[in-house]
Amino acid sequence: MALSIVFFDLDGTLVDARDAAWEIFADTNALFELGIDTQEKFLALSETNIFSALSECCVDEQHATTVIDHFMKSIRERYNPPFIPGMVDVVKQFNAQTSLAILSSNMGETIRRILEAGGIAEYFPHILSGDDEPSKRTAITNFLAANDDQFAKPLTGEERQSRRSRNENAALITDTVGDVGEALGGGIRVCGVSWGMHSREQLLRAGAEYVADTPPELIQWFNKARFGANARS
Secondary structure (H helix, E strand, O other): OOOOOOEEEEEEEEEHHHHHHHHHHHHHHHHOOOOOOOHHHHHHHHHHOOHHHHOOOOOOOHHHHHHHHHHHHHHHHHOOOOOOOHHHHHHHHOOOOOOEEOOOOOOOOHHHHHHHHOHHHHHOOEEEEOOOOOHHHHHHHHHHHHHHHHHHOOHHHHHHOOOOHHHHOOOEOOOOHHHHHHHOOOEEEEEEEOOOOOOOHHHHHOOEEEEEEHHHHHHHHHHOOOOOOOOOO
């Protein structure tokens, strides 16, 4: 099997985060007067790493830490987004064929709570959360390096230098161009979904090999990708 592990983003991919996250962030924006006063401006933060983008809107590092802590505390206490219809079934079908992990900027505690509410926590033995490692690219690289035997094929000397061949055994499913960039930077494949933060066109321009418009299309992509085919869409 070409794909040994599939990472799922949480917010915007498994769950409908647009309104739920914005409603919470709007309070943080008002309290700290960040100027990110529309949902469109908030969604634009996800065009890169959201923590980095948010820090750039702050006065200094201390200010950024205070802002991020307030937002994430509110997420932990108030964030209850609904699952995208059909995604629970997709996860179950994927789980029957490959290993699964969550790769998210959200906090581990919040991720587990949401997965448990959806009845799919057991399918994700690996959770790479933002409170453990804010950089998704670093999280991907560290995880794959630590699990060479389980999720990697043997490398030639040339492949060891690039690590790219090894990492093509892994893929990320996500809704943001920032995640696409971080995953490609980590050398893994990317499948986008168009129902989240960013559009089909944005995701393809960022480098996603395929973009699903409905959850069942993820199954179609996976049935090709798991045997090594690049289902460019």
